[in-house]
């Protein structure tokens with residue numbers, strides 16, 4: 478279980494302090510898939526970076542399975558079971574896709590066929606990519622998929638995906654959603670934090686949190702939050718035929 482307690486973050490810009498996150502408190506229980514959504518610039522990626530240890534909060538605490546990890550490094554957090562796929566993926570010059578996937582699984586002897594399965598899950602034709610170097614020769618979308626594949630391969634207790642839909646075509650996207658689902662079932666007690674604007678990802682959430690202007694504005698069950706996001710609950714038209722009204726409206 479991940480717990481954020483009153484987490485704040487600011488940066489200094491032109492000698493002025495700019496506060497980006499204001500006292501964020503939230504919990505991601507084991508076995509839950511939480512989708513974090515909200516307007517661009519709201520602070521979603523920053524929050525993911527704080528959880529992964531890439532940025533440090535100015536105040537507040539991060540607890541993972543009851544342990545305070547606020548001061549722990551990225552590597553320590555990764556070892557404890559936190560895995561993060563950046564919104565803007567990272568390149569690894571001189572390293573092949575196969576090496577990266579083997580490294581993610583922690584199995585040097587992982588077969589090429591097994592490594593290829595992870596690439597297939599993100600819609601990449603594995604034979605074309607498995608021996609490619611993870612460098613500038615790959616497009617943004619390809620890098621993004623490879624990075625998602627490594628997080629899938631890691632199979633961590635908490636997997637964080639920042640806008641996984643970016644750079645992925647619709648067909649592969651449907652596949653990816655199924656992959657998230659099967660990953661949930663195959664890793665006991667695993668939890669997911671997926672940052673997304675996509676309705677189809679919102680639809681697989683157990684809980685949805687809306688982050689805007691550095692604050693959690695809404696959070697709750699999907700059933701409760703979805704109508705607020707699409708319009709308002711009262712804006713969903715009722716069926717007048719069922720209510721005994723004008724049939725032509727239904």
Ligand SMILES: Nc1ncnc2c1ncn2[C@@H]1O[C@H](COP(=O)(O)OP(=O)(O)O)[C@@H](O)[C@H]1O
Nearest residue numbers: 488490497515516517518519520521522523524
């Ligand atoms: N290192 C930084 N320096 C200056 N501004 C930053 C930095 N990191 C994030 N920000 C600003 O913080 C706000 C939130 O950014 P971000 O977390 O990327 O939002 P989101 O992912 O919700 O679109 C943005 O206004 C962004 O420009």
Ligand SMILES: [Mg+2]
Nearest residue numbers: 521522523564
């Ligand atoms: Mg972002």
